[in-house]
Amino acid sequence: MKGAEVFRFFFAFVALALDLHRIECLDNGLSLTPPMGWMAWERFRCNTDCKNFPDTCISEKLFMNMADRMAEDGFRDAGYEFISIDDCWMEKTRDSKGRLQADKERFPSGIKALADYIHSKKLKLGIYADYGTHTCAGYPGSIDNMVLDAQTFANWTVDYLKFDGCYSDPKTMSSGYPKMTKALNATKRPIVFSCSWPAYWNPKPDYMVVAKYCNLWRNYNDIQDSWDSVVDIIDYYAANQEELIKAAGPGHWNDPDELIIGDFSLSFEQSKSQFAIWSIMASPLIMSNDLRSLTPRFRDILLNKEVIAVNQDKLGVQGKRVFKSTDHYEIWCKPLADESVAVVVFSRRTDMPLEISFSFKTVGFPATSASVRDLFEKMDVGVFNNAFRCLVNPNGVRMFKLLQVDAFS
Ligand SMILES: *[C@@H]1O[C@H](CO)[C@@H](O)[C@H](O)[C@H]1NC(C)=O
Ligand SMILES: *[C@@H]1O[C@H](CO)[C@@H](O)[C@H](O)[C@H]1NC(C)=O
Numbered sequence: 001m002k003g004a005e006v007f008r009f010f011f012a013f014v015a016l017a018l019d020l021h022r023i024e025c026l027d028n029g030l031s032l033t034p035p036m037g038w039m040a041w042e043r044f045r046c047n048t049d050c051k052n053f054p055d056t057c058i059s060e061k062l063f064m065n066m067a068d069r070m071a072e073d074g075f076r077d078a079g080y081e082f083i084s085i086d087d088c089w090m091e092k093t094r095d096s097k098g099r100l101q102a103d104k105e106r107f108p109s110g111i112k113a114l115a116d117y118i119h120s121k122k123l124k125l126g127i128y129a130d131y132g133t134h135t136c137a138g139y140p141g142s143i144d145n146m147v148l149d150a151q152t153f154a155n156w157t158v159d160y161l162k163f164d165g166c167y168s169d170p171k172t173m174s175s176g177y178p179k180m181t182k183a184l185n186a187t188k189r190p191i192v193f194s195c196s197w198p199a200y201w202n203p204k205p206d207y208m209v210v211a212k213y214c215n216l217w218r219n220y221n222d223i224q225d226s227w228d229s230v231v232d233i234i235d236y237y238a239a240n241q242e243e244l245i246k247a248a249g250p251g252h253w254n255d256p257d258e259l260i261i262g263d264f265s266l267s268f269e270q271s272k273s274q275f276a277i278w279s280i281m282a283s284p285l286i287m288s289n290d291l292r293s294l295t296p297r298f299r300d301i302l303l304n305k306e307v308i309a310v311n312q313d314k315l316g317v318q319g320k321r322v323f324k325s326t327d328h329y330e331i332w333c334k335p336l337a338d339e340s341v342a343v344v345v346f347s348r349r350t351d352m353p354l355e356i357s358f359s360f361k362t363v364g365f366p367a368t369s370a371s372v373r374d375l376f377e378k379m380d381v382g383v384f385n386n387a388f389r390c391l392v393n394p395n396g397v398r399m400f401k402l403l404q405v406d407a408f409s
């Protein structure tokens with residue numbers, strides 16, 4: 001077989017493999033590409049003190065502000081769709097009919113009105129609840145009320161549910177989370193279902209079963225506002241990639257947690273690294289930052305259409321780390337639907353830029369010649385044979401797309 005034929009064979013094989021296990025996956029027609037949006041948790045946490053922090057407390061105003069920024073500053077047009085409330089939105093008690101209710105001071109208009117506002121901006125609303133007796137911050141849990149809570153969220157026209165796992169017995173999750181899947185389905189409203197089930201299970205559950213009930217799921221620790229946290233998550237994903245990659249595909253994704261680009265700790269290079277690696281891993285792109293004060297450099301990273309296109313690629317293959325050197329650099333790659341290959345070259349050096357080369361073979365590109373496009377520089381670099389060489393900044397990445405030049409020869 002010639003290079004191009006081998007290549008087609010490889011893609012046919014990937015497509016077949018995806019088709020085979022798609023049969024076993026949650027069939028609500030949602031999240032055929034990784035969900036994109038914004039979520040309050042990492043940046044705004046559980047700040048309920050609106051008296052002293054009126055602009056940053058968890059309140060309807062915060063979510064309305066973020067919806068405005070998403071709609072007006074290009075995020076919606078780039079594909080970011082969900083504005084998601086996390087913990088700390090509820091009253092401490094249910095109402096007289098046993099229903100969850102939003103905090104009356106911080107959400108005076110109620111969740112339905114907030115959903116209407118968000119929908120008027122052509123965005124979608126995500127909400128948060130917990131599988132156990134209480135949410136992680138101590139608000140009412142859903143363990144005995146899954147049908148009622150699903151119906152409440154559907155009545156409020158919610159579009160996405162993050163279902164956390166605090167205050168519960170992890171051993172019951174493999175039967176308990178599917179109850180919420182069923183309750184959401186029974187509402188007849190399309191609601192993306194984000195599970196936290198694998199993050200609480202130890203040892204890890206069978207991801208093929210999780211993929212049957214959830215559109216996305218957290219696997220590992222919450223992200224924190226630090227580079228250490230980002231690389232810890234990357235290392236976890238790389239160490240477990242064989243198992244994680246098998247479970248991912250259109251409608252069902254591993255979720256390494258929020259993007260912290262534009263927050264307090266990541267440098268410009270580190271921010272590009274998080275964005276590139278989350279994109280190549282086909283991870284949900286869910287920002288947690290203050291869109292009102294994001295500087296243009298960080299905004300440009302988050303709005304990079306070519307990198308987003310790698311993440312949102314229809315083939316839906318989660319990319320993998322294919323090489324790790326003793327010299328602190330890594331090569332990641334992801335096959336794309338147009339038969340090209342995306343590559344991230346990641347340097348973990350902390351001293352100076354490093355010259356790194358990778359062979360086309362290493363990244364699964366079978367042809368000898370490739371047209372190389374630089375996705376952060378947004379330019380074609382040229383046609384290269386067998387390998388490519390580049391300079392990578394400390395804690396930084398370069399990201400490329402390798403395209404066939406002899407596809408029809
Ligand atoms: C949902 O709305 C329907 C129709 O308005 C109402 O009958 C039902 O009680 C509501 N359910 C909840 C849980 O709010
Ligand atoms: C409910 O489940 C059925 C069968 O899996 C599916 O066809 C349908 O799209 C689901 N509906 C919703 C609203 O999730």
